Amino acid sequence: xxxxxxxxxxxxxxxxxxxxxxxxxxxxxxxxxxxxxxxxxxxxxxxxxxxxxxxxxxxxxxxxxxxxxxxxxxxxxxxxxxxxxxxxxxxxxxxxxxxxxxxxxxxxxxxxxxxxxxxxxxxxxxxxxxxxxxxxxxxxxxxxxxxxxxxxxxxxxxxxxxxxxxxxxxxxxxxxxxxxxxxxxxxxxxxxxxxxxxxxxxxxxxxxxxxxxxxxxxxxxxxxxxxxxxxxxxxxxxxxxxxxxxxxxxxxxxxxxxxxxxxxxxxxxxxxxxxxxxxxxxxxxxx
Amino acid sequence: xxxxxxxxxxxxxxxxxxxxxxxxxxxxxxxxxxxxxxxxxxxxxxxxxxxxxxxxxxxxxxxxxxxxxxxxxxxxxxxxxxxxxxxxxxxxxxxxxxxxxxxxxxxxxxxxxxxxxxxxxxxxxxxxxxxxxxxxxxxxxxxxxxxxxxxxxxxxxxxxxxxxxxxxxxxxxxxxxxxxxxxxxxxxxxxxxxxxxxxxxxxxxxxxxxxxxxxxxxxxxxxxxxxxxxxxxxxxxxxxxxxxxxxxxxxxxxxxxxxxxxxxxxxxxxxxxxxxxxxxxxx
Numbered sequence: 001x002x003x004x005x006x007x008x009x010x011x012x013x014x015x016x017x018x019x020x021x022x023x024x025x026x027x028x029x030x031x032x033x034x035x036x037x038x039x040x041x042x043x044x045x046x047x048x049x050x051x052x053x054x055x056x057x058x059x060x061x062x063x064x065x066x067x068x069x070x071x072x073x074x075x076x077x078x079x080x081x082x083x084x085x086x087x088x089x090x091x092x093x094x095x096x097x098x099x100x101x102x103x104x105x106x107x108x109x110x111x112x113x114x115x116x117x118x119x120x121x122x123x124x125x126x127x128x129x130x131x132x133x134x135x136x137x138x139x140x141x142x143x144x145x146x147x148x149x150x151x152x153x154x155x156x157x158x159x160x161x162x163x164x165x166x167x168x169x170x171x172x173x174x175x176x177x178x179x180x181x182x183x184x185x186x187x188x189x190x191x192x193x194x195x196x197x198x199x200x201x202x203x204x205x206x207x208x209x210x211x212x213x214x215x216x217x218x219x220x221x222x223x224x225x226x227x228x229x230x231x232x233x234x235x236x237x238x239x240x241x242x243x244x245x246x247x248x249x250x251x252x253x254x255x256x257x258x259x260x261x262x263x264x265x266x267x268x269x270x271x272x273x274x275x276x277x278x279x280x281x282x283x284x285x286x287x
Numbered sequence: 288x289x290x291x292x293x294x295x296x297x298x299x300x301x302x303x304x305x306x307x308x309x310x311x312x313x314x315x316x317x318x319x320x321x322x323x324x325x326x327x328x329x330x331x332x333x334x335x336x337x338x339x340x341x342x343x344x345x346x347x348x349x350x351x352x353x354x355x356x357x358x359x360x361x362x363x364x365x366x367x368x369x370x371x372x373x374x375x376x377x378x379x380x381x382x383x384x385x386x387x388x389x390x391x392x393x394x395x396x397x398x399x400x401x402x403x404x405x406x407x408x409x410x411x412x413x414x415x416x417x418x419x420x421x422x423x424x425x426x427x428x429x430x431x432x433x434x435x436x437x438x439x440x441x442x443x444x445x446x447x448x449x450x451x452x453x454x455x456x457x458x459x460x461x462x463x464x465x466x467x468x469x470x471x472x473x474x475x476x477x478x479x480x481x482x483x484x485x486x487x488x489x490x491x492x493x494x495x496x497x498x499x500x501x502x503x504x505x506x507x508x509x510x511x512x513x514x515x516x517x518x519x520x521x522x523x524x525x526x527x528x529x530x531x532x533x534x535x536x537x538x539x540x541x542x543x544x545x546x547x548x549x550x551x552x553x554x555x556x557x558x559x560x561x562x563x564x565x566x567x568x569x570x
Binding site for chain 2: 002006019023026031088097105112116160190215244
């Protein structure tokens with residue numbers, strides 16, 4: 001009796017164990033199922049490289065190039081800000097900060113990770129956007145630049161904590177060796193610690209960028225939502241994620257527009273898949 | 288000219304400090320601003336009343352209740368599956384291709400953009416399984432989203448139980464499951480609890496996954512069953528800060544403060560449990 005009971009439990013454990021694989025496949029399958037119906041209406045090339053996104057005009061024009069450009073621009077801006085600052089912050093926390101300050105700083109970063117993105121979006125809208133508007137004399141502060149700053153901020157917890165782990169796991173002997181040879185603390189960090197931790201830091205940066213590309217609410221509230229190909233950071237843009245979030249409410253189930261939003265979902269899923277798998281490879285190479 | 292390495296070091300350390308302050312100071316400012324501007328709005332009426340006049344007055348009671356329902360539903364779904372998956376990974380899994388695939392799937396599940404979870408929930412639960420936009424559909428979507436978090440934290444908790452505990456139990460004739468049930472699990476409970484509470488906090492704050500699976504724009508009544516639509520705090524904050532014109536600043540800040548308080552409170556509880564557990568540890 002007991003053995004039967006335990007057998008059932010162990011089967012259950014195994015099923016739940018592989019549930020993650022099942023869910024990833026399920027997500028992909030349902031995105032494909034809905035998204036692929038789009039290509040009965042328009043060819044794949046027109047979808048990916050079409051320059052116009054007018055989903056409710058007649059006939060609907062469903063080219064996502066402006067959205068891809070919007071996502072890329074905002075992501076690039078966010079990466080330029082968050083990578084140097086994030087890695088510097090990780091170095092400061094692991095190497096320089098005294099133990100007590102370190103706890104406070106780590107607490108601050110954890111706090112940032114916990115703040116819901118809609119709250120950050122709201123605060124960005126009422127504080128950051130007016131500030132950007134005034135500083136650059138723009139008609140509206142809701143622009144790619146505001147979005148980049150906000151997203152850079154939101155990528156920090158990911159970048160800092162993973163880079164911190166990477167720096168922390170550099171063998172003590174490396175550091176001691178460099179210091180014993182007469183290098184200053186900074187020379188040790190710059191020439192020894194950072195190169196030794198490089199693959200972990202690359203993973204940190206990639207996962208941070210993954211977070212940025214997938215971020216939805218804050219970006220929708222702060223980038224101004226205009227689906228045209230942007231020419232500068234000071235223009236309003238619309239990202240892939242924001243388009244889905246903003247338009248799915250109005251799209252009729254089973255319409256071309258509905259299918260197109262799912263097709264954007266496929267693009268996002270594939271991007272995040274590639275980023276996560278590559279980052280995982282970098283993290284494992286370290287060990 | 289030769290550079291003085293100590294001077295370079297001073298400059299470099301100053302820049303590092305500056306970067307750190309650039310990250311941490313705004314976090315403090317954000318919290319201070321929300322507390323300062325939101326606090327005047329908080330009253331018993333604000334917390335317990337229905338929204339009135341197109342959400343420009345009244346309270347946020349249905350949004351708070353909706354969020355509580357969603358979060359409970361998500362955890363009821365995700366905790367058993369996540370815990371069993373963690374047990375599989377820490378106690379049963381061998382170092383083979385399947386285990387590698389599971390770990391990769393977890394990493395990917397954690398990386399899928401939240402709005403894609405929303406799409407998935409819409410396609411599977413709302414349309415395909417015909418649940419409609421409902422608490423059930425929203426809870427399941429949020430549940431799958433927090434699954435990787437629960438698996439990872441529970442697994443760490445299980446793996447931190449020393450191997451010798453298991454060996455002693457097995458050597459006394461206990462079966463593998465008895466060992467897990469009576470020795471490993473009880474010792475891992477604080478860690479599992481920490482992960483669960485963090486998952487609750489995450490689910491409470493997410494907006495994108497509930498956009499098309501459950502969230503009601505304006506619904507001044509409480510949901511009666513899990514097949515009803517509901518309001519939810521994060522979506523409510525989005526709506527009154529972007530979709531409804533002329534909402535008093537006090538009300539939006541007040542809503543943001545309530546949401547932030549719920550999420551941060553859960554994180555604080557998780558941190559306290561983790562901290563006390565570390566001090567109590569027997570090994």
